Amino acid sequence: RHQPQNDVPVAMRYRACQRMYRENVGVFGSHIHGLGLFCLQEIDSGDMVIEYAGTVIRSTLTDYRERFYESRGIGCYMFRIDSDEVVDATMSGNMARFINHSCEPNCYSKVVAVDGQKKIMIFALRRIVPGEELTYDYKFPIEEAKIPCKCGSARCRKTLN
Ligand SMILES: [Zn+2]
16 A cells, blocks of 8 residues: 555545555544544555545535534534535534644645545645644634634644634
């Protein structure tokens, strides 16, 4: 699995990632927040680590769904693709929904097209070794009501938004 992946077509990389991710990452308690996603086997810089899996919904549906989940006491997990679409991982997600934010992350997210479908994929920014927590920058829009950041990095921006 340590062959360079950059020349491999994205659909092939995606299918390999779907087969492999459960061996490479796992969910454990985090010092940043709640549960987090951790490296189990060495991950190379540039590797496609895991899909942020879920159901692609129109942005106009997010408020309705958030209120519904809240009324049932269900923790809501959503990831914005662009101004029109959001991935809702609340009921159909995978381990990727546990990836915490960091102001100095070791992963990044990128939307890729696989067989004509938009997928949010998490890639490694650098080599990651077993035991490290995987993080990416949530890039939340700036808002009045601040969510404090506890990522612990030297360059922490102190809030997520
Ligand atoms: Zn931070």
